[in-house]
Amino acid sequence: MARLNLLEETRFEKLPVSIFKNPKEASLSVANRIASLIKEKQQKNEKAVLGLATGATPVAVYAELVRLHKEEGLSFKNVITFNLDEYYPMQPNAVQSYVVFMNENLFNHIDIDKNNVHIPDGTLKLEEIPAFCLNYEKKIESVGGLDIQILGIGRTGHIGFNEPGSAPNSGTRLVTLDDLTRRDAARDFGGKSNVPTKAITMGIGTIFKAKEIILMAWNKKKASIIKKAVEGEISSEVPATYLQLSDNVEFILDEDAASCLTRFNTPWLARDCDWQPALTRKAVIWLARHLKKPILKLTEDDYNNHGMAQLATEHGPVYDINIDIFNKLQHTITGWPGGKPNADDSQRPERANPAKKRAIVFSPHPDDDVISMGGTFIRLADQGHEVHVAYQTSGNTAVWDDDVLRFVEFNIDFSEKMGIDQTNMRKTYEEMREFMANKRPNQVDTEEIKLVKGLIRKGEAIAGARFSGLPDEHIHFMALPFYETGKVKKNPVSEIDVQLTMELLQQVKPHQVFAAGDFEDPHGTHIVCFNIIVEALRRLKTTEDWVNDCWLWMYRGAWHEFEPHEIEMAVPLSPNEVERKKLAIFKHQSQKDIPVFPGDDPREFWQRAEDRNRETARIYDDLGLADYEAMEAFVRFHF
Template identity: 80%
Template sequence: MSRLNLLEETRFEKLPVTVYPDQHVASQTVARRIADLIKRKQQNGEKTVLGLATGATPVGVYAELVRLHKEEGLSFKDVITFNLDEYYPMQPTAVQSYVTFMNENLFDHIDIDKKNVNIPDGTLPLEEIPAFCLAYEKKIEELGGLDLQVLGIGRTGHIGFNEPGSAPNSGTRLVTLDDLTRRDASRDFGGKENVPTKAITMGIGTIFKAREIILMAWNGKKASIIKKAVEGEISSEVPATYLQLSDNVEFVLDQDAASALTRFDTPWLTRDCLWDEALTKKAVIWLSNTVKKPILKLTDEDYNAHGMAQLAVDRGPAYNINIDIFNKLQHTITGWPGGKPHADDTDRPERATPAQKRSLIFSPHPDDDVISMGGTFIRLVDQGHDVHVAYQTSGNTAVWDDDVLRYMEFAIDFKGSIGDDNSRLKAIYEDMRQFIEQKQPNQIDTPEIQNVKAFIRKSEALAGARYAGLQDDHIHFQALPFYETGKTRKNTVSDLDIQLTMDLMQRVKPHQVFAAGDFEDPHGTHIVCFNIIIEALRRLKNAGESWVDDCWLWMYRGAWHEFATHEIEMAVPLSPMEVERKKNAIFKHQSQKDRPVFPGDDEREFWVRAQERNRETARHYDRLGLADYEAMEAFVRYHF
């Protein structure tokens, strides 16, 4: 691409942006730049002064720096570091402290002199913090300033802990954390109520003085705030927009984090496009929503006035394009998610044969199946398909401690009522109660408490699947080992996780697999579980299992986010009665009702979220000029 074309394509972007295929490549590239800086300074007999960030974003960078140290001899003896921030108050030995984070992810694995490590002190008395902050700034200045500052970005647009309202010339100081920032941190602290309300952070003015600034962002959760930071007006409401004023900044993104930028989201506004089927569908739906007209009412003038003249010329007139896209959308709608028997399936999302399919629904947590595709689940059973459901994890971290005691009290009373000796249960109950009364935030439960929480989730999943119409021998509890840590932080996936999944699929030999494709869940469990399924299918295919070639994989969403309309390949409409049946299935998960342990951003009950998202999907179709259904569940097919 010529420089002129690149400038035109990025004309909405107010600072340099580099996009990489994924966060791993991006992290390795940033780490290599840091390594090259350190080596260059070492050759000149100089020390390197780095500003470092914490959180999930830089973990890959730190891992690569550790590898470069251990395998390629990169030395950090001449490196001095200053961390951006620390919670206040915070003990350096706490699991959630940034001292612990930096030691675990970087400092304990390299040859840096710990005297060269500087992290804000979360143990100071309040009256000593101003002097500490001034000394922090002075130390950076005396060393000649930061050579390179690594940044992440929060969903409020904060850099460091410079929340909305921060001034562009702010220095290191004590700040109050935004509610969204605390919600994002709640999982690490065992609930938002345990997250500190304050932090010590470098100021935006301090960050600006760095000779080089690299802001990194990964995954779709950050896409909307990245668009504001890169393309929006400079505003204290999004502190990262102040970086537009720097000549030394670069945003390093993966494709998902960059997906909302104009050149990726609506590229027809920046350049001539190759109008393939997917882009045409997306653009026409966008145009319909922009001008607030059904698709069949769009005119050539609408196309010309909204950057789509090229499409109208290349594939027009407009009405022909409208008819084509309208028909494609119409063909995504089906009341037969297992395929309609003895029917022409040319324009249907699923195959007509075999008429009765073996369908395997994978549910990462014990309630994702009914929350995300409960209506389709029930319809598959009603239409005579051989449906199985597999609960991939126990979900035992997402049960309130009070529920454990309540269930134990029930068990004690029941055992006593039938004349059995319940003294052992009583002793276990007393131990549990004592542990819970003294339990610290995010402390790992005892094995007995973990088991009771898993039993609670299992009993609820059984009730939900039975309500959907399944027999017990079609309900599978995998309890994949990667999840069973008792902690919010899980183990890495092992061959055993994959083998257990292969064994189940080999027994069922499904024609259809349904899996959670909602990779923005705050727990990170969905993407892990999805990748296990993919790897299991690949290994089975490589092992010569011929049924895999006839197995279609459908991704569902709904617990956290929904597919965009242009992405949907199968839309299953739900009647008012089916919406009610789906709600009843979700109600079986009583431990997640009212207020789940980890609600994420959306504090509505799961049944309310699901109902509203399904209704909104139906409204999207209605606004485009298609039939007006009560609700719709949406699916996208995954192609190997």
């Protein structure tokens, strides 16, 4: 019976999928499989031939293999490796090269014979590439083929650099990179313009010849493409779907990467469910949106025809279910994000008392506050609450070099007019110009340049917070040390990051904390900053009583919004408040027009925020609730 239930749950999935709680557990499993293969081959005096991938996904796998070598004696002397791909053109000593990546994450830490390491050559002349690719294939065949091929997956559905349009029988070759792939790599290269437009990659046909294929994916950022790869029709538009044709493939996912699969996202379509309130709410809202009907107009036939007959039978009549969900959604809406004084708060998202609250808005970057919750930020100040804002990082990697020169030139001209000696400033200015003229992609800025970039963003943040109604003494700049590397890759969080956050919380003793809750990028600044806040509050909870009366609200960034079934507080904005929010965002001039890290959305940040807030309001309207100009959404974090 258990097997039958599993088949029912997975009937949408067209290839084997194994799901682990988190990336660490999944990575350990993959590393152990590789180690077992190596040992098995050693016992037979044979070579273990590994196809390896790069990127963030396999890093923990390689770390565990290194640990097994250093602590448990796993030898790699019998291992031959072939990497999937390499950018073209690419020097092997460039920080973005896959040669450097593999050496830093694996090869420099194990006893592998470097003659057994094969990585596509990014330094070849164009006319040399076809012969190299053919020889790469022959080398794989000459050692008996790949025993295991490790894969990640890109958001285009590419495996290796086999982009949409790739043929299932393709071999190793030079390819042109998809624009989305290049945008995703932009941070590593200091901007998309520096990302190579081509790459040398193993073909899908090459990958298919491996005796075992393991595709790994972590975090919600990969969830939508994983659903297409696992459940979608085979198509050249999503090259990973070709893996459905293999008998030797397995997808290894963490829970977040698997979250869009039918058995997790809409389980009522796959099996009988335990209809707890949260699942009921999600299903009813899904049904209304799927059918484009208001909640109160859903019928028993709608439930029966869309996998929800069990819900109707066990908890019906369906109109009562509809009313219950409609009321729950209606109760999320409030124009009083700090709580409405002297009101019955039993059905409201926030407490009525105390009538005037202390609130602190934590902003990972210097503009997340106004972009993500600017309307609520302004509303809290307007309604007389003691509002603080804490900018957790300087954001100094996201300023154009031209802006630095412009600000220093202004300082020189202003000082001259004021009769202030500018000898040292001019010297520094010339050094900056010389550095920038020879600057390599993603090269760390000098301390002086980092300082100016940080000051630019600080000035903009002050202007935005003042415009939102905050006095200067309520504007805090934390400059958390983990961020101050000058690089896209940041340092690990340290004790001082947590201590600085605890000190600020102890100073303010807030009733409300607002923090960025956008976790799709597991290595992003947002989730790092959020985890620091949570750790600080957890520690303080053991010693300070005020923490027990402190509520933590999560907002989303400029990229995504909470799903409607997740929202616990929706703050409606009037047309005037939408305009005030936009003007607060405009204070961040260095992020206007084309920011350094725009992501894959061509709209400016104010446009993304405005459209996102209007879309939230439209969804509420479509579900049958009041029609507002815009809405900002929040979810409460429960310890």
